[in-house]
Amino acid sequence: MTDTVYQISHLVHVPRRHYGRMVAAALVVAALAAIAHAFAVGQIEWNYVGEFLTVPAIMTGLVNTIVMAILAMVVGIALGVIFAIMRLSENPVLSYTALGYIWLFRAVPALLQLLLWFNLALVFPTMGIPGVFSVPTVDVMTPFVAALLGLGIQQGAFTAEVVRAGLLSVDRGQYEAAQTLGMTRLKMLRRIIMPQAMRVIIPPVGNEFIGMVKLTSLASVIQYAEILHSAQNIYYANSRVIELLIVAAFWYLIVVTILSLIQGRIEKYFSKGAAPAASTK
């Protein structure tokens, strides 16, 4: 005895209209179009952008940027691991030294540190081991070395905190299981603790690597020939300021995009055994 009034399966469903979404989308599209139009009719000679995109000076600058970013990160990660382990040491001298390093180099701006290293000769005209050898500081503190030290050492302070968080994220039971197998401290860190800490460490370090690529532009201030410095040198000569800045921005975009892809691959590698949903085959 089914009432016909309850029979509605033959009726047509009409999805509700999202008017708010439509309005928001229209506004955003209009804004994007306005920006695109502004750049299209603005005083930008796009043919100059194309022309200077791959000139030797820009290419050299690009290579220098990449080399500096990689080397500064290598220095930063090495210092970060060392100081993170020192920070967690039971030896109070090591622990507080690491704390002081992290405190000092996180607090002082990177640009200021670059200038300090570059002008080190004002404090120490010569450097070396007294009585054995001595060299003028200006010969050693080239823009390359000053930039590497300035960027690497301040990166180390940030990375030390990231690594410390990674080490602390590993369960106490893992340390005990490794000790029970008779592992020494170093082997335990290398074989058991670090591989697990990496899962926590990689994402922020990947971010910092990307940050470092951009931070190298500060080195243009101390005459290191990275890509922004090369672009500036060209526009000082031909006054195509915006075009050359766009060239530099283009290459930063490319490098950072590639790094993001690599970061994803590395994260996947270190997530071994982490996802219960993954196949065991």
Add this chain to the structure above:
Amino acid sequence: MAIRTTPAAADQNMLPADPIVVAADVRKRFGSNEVLKGIDLRVPKGEVLCIIGPSGSGKSTFLRCINQLERIDGGAIWVAGELVGYRREGNFLYELTDAEIARQRRRIGMVFQRFNLFPHLTALENIIEGPVQVLGEKPAEARERAEALLARVGLADKRDAYPAHLSGGQQQRVAIARALAMRPELLLFDEPTSALDPELVGEVLGVMRDLAGTGMTMIVVTHELGFAREVSNRVAFMDQGQLVEIGDARQVLSDPQQARTRAFISAVHK
């Protein structure tokens, strides 16, 4: 000042290997809380000893002192005739280095309440890690032994599974295989079934029962009184940092001599 090493003094570092564990007046405190108040115990080779007692009685702490996961504050422990944590020369006890402590730990296997398998390694890799990295065994050889051990704990088909893909009972059986791979002279079990779902307890106890049958020396901290009665040679009851009673398993469990033991056992059976 040179220390004269007489033959007798040299012998002080190598006592008979049986009893395999000797504890003499072992004391341990956490801050002002004394958790071990002088434990005296001897465990002969091949014995299965179960330690029972209420939580907070110090039984896990005592177990952890044997392989130096905790440092003792008083007394001494010998494992296989070797003083734990110190080297004795004349009237001096020299604290061992990290490397020497690591070497002492190799001979003592331990199975934890929470398994503590290495999550980034497969079951097989977990088992060969110690033999290859610590004992310097050849990977091929270690792999072969690991597969035999996995078969022995009934998990031959799980060799390539990561711990996250195994049930608690399976993880604990891999953990037992990992401990056995080091060819230990002594196995310590710290509440090995307490973190398991009830239906998985049996499979782990089954493996431990088989192990006891092979003559392995085992010290088991447990709440499984049935297992203690059936498998162990002796049962020790600890309460408030003291070894209250120790004796033949059936006798302690069925006819305890001390009032505290009686109270505990009747409370568990309730």
